[in-house]
Amino acid sequence: MMIDILVFFIGASLLLYVLLGGSDYGAGILELLPAGKLREQQKLVINDAMGPVWEANHMWLILIVVILFMGFPTIFTTLMISLHIPMLALLVGIVVRGTAFTFRHYDAVQEPKSQRVYTVLFSVSSLWTAVWLGIIVASLNRGIIDPRAKDVWTAYFAPWWGLYPLAVGGFVACIFGFLACIYLVDETTDTALAKRFMRHAAVFNGLVIAAGGLVFAASLGERESLPVTFFKNPLTLGVMGVATLLFVALWFFIKRHHVWLTRVIAAGQVSLILLGWWLLYAPNALITAKGPLGFYAMAAPPATLRQLVLALVVGSFFIFPSLIFLLRVFKLKRSK
Amino acid sequence: MDDLIAARATMAFSLGFHIIFAAIGMTMPFFMSAAHWLYLKRGDEVYLELTKMWVKGVAILFAVGAVSGTVLSFELGLLWPGFMQHAGPIIGMPFSWEGTAFFIEAVAIGLFLYGRKKMNPWVHWWTGVAVGISGFVSGIFVVAANSWMNTPAGFDWVNGVAQNIDPVAAMFNRAWLHETIHMQLAALQAVGFAVGGIHALLYLRGRAPRLNLKAMKIALTFGAAAAILQPFAGHFAGQRVAELQPAKLAAMEGHFETGRRAPLYIGGIPDVETRTMKWGIPLPGMLSFIAHNDINAEVTGLDKFPREDWPPVVIVHVAFQIMVAIGSVMAAVGGLFFWFWRKRDFPRWFLWVLAASMPLGMIAIEAGWVVTEVGRQPWIVYGIMRTKEAVTPVPGMVYHFYLFVGLYLSLAAATVWLMGRQIMMVQTRLSGGAK
Numbered sequence: 017m018m019i020d021i022l023v024f025f026i027g028a029s030l031l032l033y034v035l036l037g038g039s040d041y042g043a044g045i046l047e048l049l050p051a052g053k054l055r056e057q058q059k060l061v062i063n064d065a066m067g068p069v070w071e072a073n074h075m076w077l078i079l080i081v082v083i084l085f086m087g088f089p090t091i092f093t094t095l096m097i098s099l100h101i102p103m104l105a106l107l108v109g110i111v112v113r114g115t116a117f118t119f120r121h122y123d124a125v126q127e128p129k130s131q132r133v134y135t136v137l138f139s140v141s142s143l144w145t146a147v148w149l150g151i152i153v154a155s156l157n158r159g160i161i162d163p164r165a166k167d168v169w170t171a172y173f174a175p176w177w178g179l180y181p182l183a184v185g186g187f188v189a190c191i192f193g194f195l196a197c198i199y200l201v202d203e204t205t206d207t208a209l210a211k212r213f214m215r216h217a218a219v220f221n222g223l224v225i226a227a228g229g230l231v232f233a234a235s236l237g238e239r240e241s242l243p244v245t246f247f248k249n250p251l252t253l254g255v256m257g258v259a260t261l262l263f264v265a266l267w268f269f270i271k272r273h274h275v276w277l278t279r280v281i282a283a284g285q286v287s288l289i290l291l292g293w294w295l296l297y298a299p300n301a302l303i304t305a306k307g308p309l310g311f312y313a314m315a316a317p318p319a320t321l322r323q324l325v326l327a328l329v330v331g332s333f334f335i336f337p338s339l340i341f342l343l344r345v346f347k348l349k350r351s352k
Numbered sequence: 353m354d355d356l357i358a359a360r361a362t363m364a365f366s367l368g369f370h371i372i373f374a375a376i377g378m379t380m381p382f383f384m385s386a387a388h389w390l391y392l393k394r395g396d397e398v399y400l401e402l403t404k405m406w407v408k409g410v411a412i413l414f415a416v417g418a419v420s421g422t423v424l425s426f427e428l429g430l431l432w433p434g435f436m437q438h439a440g441p442i443i444g445m446p447f448s449w450e451g452t453a454f455f456i457e458a459v460a461i462g463l464f465l466y467g468r469k470k471m472n473p474w475v476h477w478w479t480g481v482a483v484g485i486s487g488f489v490s491g492i493f494v495v496a497a498n499s500w501m502n503t504p505a506g507f508d509w510v511n512g513v514a515q516n517i518d519p520v521a522a523m524f525n526r527a528w529l530h531e532t533i534h535m536q537l538a539a540l541q542a543v544g545f546a547v548g549g550i551h552a553l554l555y556l557r558g559r560a561p562r563l564n565l566k567a568m569k570i571a572l573t574f575g576a577a578a579a580i581l582q583p584f585a586g587h588f589a590g591q592r593v594a595e596l597q598p599a600k601l602a603a604m605e606g607h608f609e610t611g612r613r614a615p616l617y618i619g620g621i622p623d624v625e626t627r628t629m630k631w632g633i634p635l636p637g638m639l640s641f642i643a644h645n646d647i648n649a650e651v652t653g654l655d656k657f658p659r660e661d662w663p664p665v666v667i668v669h670v671a672f673q674i675m676v677a678i679g680s681v682m683a684a685v686g687g688l689f690f691w692f693w694r695k696r697d698f699p700r701w702f703l704w705v706l707a708a709s710m711p712l713g714m715i716a717i718e719a720g721w722v723v724t725e726v727g728r729q730p731w732i733v734y735g736i737m738r739t740k741e742a743v744t745p746v747p748g749m750v751y752h753f754y755l756f757v758g759l760y761l762s763l764a765a766a767t768v769w770l771m772g773r774q775i776m777m778v779q780t781r782l783s784g785g786a787k
């Protein structure tokens with residue numbers, strides 16, 4: 017029961033991180049695309065849209081880390097040992113993009129030279145971090161993680177090395193970019209820019225599909241390829257199918273400029289993809305070379321879990337109302 | 353550098369970096385709320401200018417605090433998996449509450465920084481207070497987690513496994529109270545003096561005198577009050593350490609031989625080879641008095657501990673001396689501040705003293721943490737687990753160390769540069785406007 021609640025919180029935090037934090041990454045990735053004369057304006061829109069919320073969006077990641085190290089210490093330490101290198105890469109990215117974004121926004125002297133440096137740092141590190149996030153996620157279930165391995169390659173490189181994790185990284189980056197475009201459309205009153213965001217949404221949409229295909233192809237070289245895994249899991253197959261079908265609905269509403277429906281559908285699509293992935297592996301957190309590490313088998317003692325659940329439930333009563341208030345103040349007012 | 357040393361150095365460096373921004377994040381919201389309150393009450397535009405100016409700086413410093421804190425929550429596992437494996441379930445509780453507090457803080461800071469024009473002024477004011485309170489509370493939670501490493505509680509250690517875990521008892525261990533009181537005062541004091549000192553300097557330079565004087569008074573009201581209370585809190589901490597971690601106290605004081613009427617040394621360098629104190633001025637009986645309120649009390653020396661259980665004596669002693677010296681100076685300066693304020697006149701020499709005191713609090717914070725954390729060595733969990741048992745098996749930790757040193761030094765340089773720009777820019781504008 018306690019563990020169910022905790023697993024739910026991990027899943028929910030992951031989802032919210034992807035949906036909210038992910039679009040912040042996406043905004044940075046978006047700025048890598050050519051924008052011509054609209055670049056400056058696009059930057060201002062992104063500053064305004066992300067400024068008030070990025071720290072809050074980022075907290076979902078911290079929440080996952082805390083739940084893991086308190087409630088599932090073995091899973092946490094295994095991850096931190098075997099995936100030490102990608103975690104480091106991720107951290108560097110997090111540090112650079114968070115500060116570069118804030119510097120860009122708050123530098124008292126807004127001059128083109130330093131602004132350009134911040135923008136390059138912010139957008140490159142957004143892409144970098146998103147890719148590493150995907151690599152880490154892909155490494156969880158490959159069955160290669162082996163913290164007891166003697167040689168350095170097997171222990172610290174093999175778990176995340178390869179085409180498949182990289183493809184997942186690219187896939188994640190494209191999804192983030194896609195989300196950002198869809199969200200940003202409504203953050204500007206300028207029609208030219210809004211059109212541009214729509215067009216870029218289409219670009220990222222195509223990229224998502226291409227990257228998805230790449231993930232499937234790359235998975236053929238894995239111990240168990242995705243097609244095989246999928247056919248063992250009709251539920252996932254169904255969920256992914258619905259996610260794909262939603263593209264049709266999405267384009268229908270985009271064409272009609274239904275801003276809120278587009279947002280909801282895009283978020284729904286991404287949620288379904290995550291759900292499908294979750295259904296494949298839960299309640300196993302990791303699949304190591306020695307077999308799966310499950311949330312239920314690896315949980316901390318009950319006294320700890322009770323306290324953790326208490327903190328999360330009580331915390332939710334504070335977090336959700338304040339978060340909703342934040343979004344109301346900054347997001348809802350604009351769309352009338 | 354071997355892997356253990358590199359891991360320790362990385363941890364020390366990351367924490368030492370984070371704590372500066374954390375202290376600012378915990379206290380600046382209070383200063384800003386005070387200024388903003390004065391604006392809302394008195395309607396004097398200069399307070400609004402001040403809040404706006406502080407907000408710009410704090411937004412940057414806050415972001416650096418947030419990202420470096422994120423790094424820490426990962427590093428606990430990246431560097432010390434052996435520790436987190438056992439300690440996570442025991443001391444995760446304060447971290448999980450801290451998570452909630454940070455969340456509220458992150459939301460409130462968004463509202464406070466960006467929402468002035470979108471909200472009722474008093475609701476907006478309250479979001480500022482909420483940032484302060486949640487930051488302050490989260491600081492208390494993390495320090496409580498640290499205090500558990502010094503005085504582990506809330507579990508039974510059976511054959512290298514923690515049993516009968518009680519996270520509540522672990523959080524409220526015997527060191528939590530003195531550590532949290534002392535740290536929270538330290539944050540107020542360090543940031544109050546740093547900010548007050550900057551404004552004193554700008555005032556002396558003749559820039560926007562009205563604004564800078566008001567800013568200085570707000571910051572130093574907090575800072576000086578904390579500085580005056582701090583020696584009492586520090587003394588309380590010292591007595592608790594004497595009781596709970598006698599080896600740490602002995603290292604702090606360079607006290608090698610157990611004995612009655614133990615002397616307190618002013619200055620001096622302990623010589624570990626000969627087990628004597630060099631060049632220190634002894635005050636006979638004072639250590640016994642400070643540690644146990646009795647000049648004849650026995651104070652445990654390092655001789656009661658096997659050599660391999662000694663913390664690095666020289667580092668701990670010197671750091672402790674630095675902290676106490678700074679604490680005494682700052683308490684005196686804090687007292688003078690209130691004295692001159694009552695007389696309604698700050699002489700120029702005193703403003704120069706304030707300007708010179710700018711970095712002192714931060715130095716004392718770093719020194720204090722060195723006392724606490726290096727003084728805990730060779731244990732990661734005092735008396736239970738050694739630091740070397742906890743370190744990650746991942747090789748090549750030096751590169752991890754260099755990576756973060758490089759990253760953080762660049763970040764520090766960028767931050768300092770930006771703050772300089774910020775101050776110059778705002779101050780020039782204000783001076784021009786003949787405020």
Ligand code: HDD
Pocket residue numbers: 502527530531532534535537538539541542582583585586587589590591593675676678679680682712713714716717718719720721722723724725727
């Ligand atoms: C502005 C900063 C500052 C100042 C002026 C002082 N301290 Fe301090 N001290 C700290 C900032 C600090 C700290 C960084 O916040 C520490 C580290 C851990 C902690 O709880 O507080 C600390 C730790 C610390 C400890 C170790 C506690 C432990 O390991 O459990 C002792 C015994 C003292 N201090 C004693 C003093 C005394 C006698 C002072 C005399 C004025 C003093 N401190 C001034």
Ligand code: HEM
Pocket residue numbers: 360361363364365367368370371428432435494495497498501718721722725726728729731732739
């Ligand atoms: C931010 C204020 C803090 C500072 C400046 C600080 C400073 C230090 C220093 C200097 C070391 C290295 C000691 C040595 O190896 O000789 C260290 C180690 C460590 N600290 Fe802290 N500390 C702080 C707070 C905390 C907190 C809140 C925790 C959390 C529980 C913590 C956990 C650790 C751990 C796990 C180590 C590594 C193990 C060890 O060296 O014993 N520290 N810290």
Ligand code: HEM
Pocket residue numbers: 071074075078370371373374375376377378413414415416417418419420421422423424425426428454457458487488490491492494495535
């Ligand atoms: C091992 C030790 C520590 C860990 C794991 C840690 C973790 C974190 C994290 C994840 C954040 C980011 C929160 C956000 O996104 O807003 C943060 C910020 C903060 N930390 Fe730490 N922290 C540690 C040590 C400390 C200490 C010792 C203090 C204070 C005494 C402290 C006080 C703060 C405060 C007040 C903030 C928010 C303000 C700011 O961002 O500037 N932390 N910390």
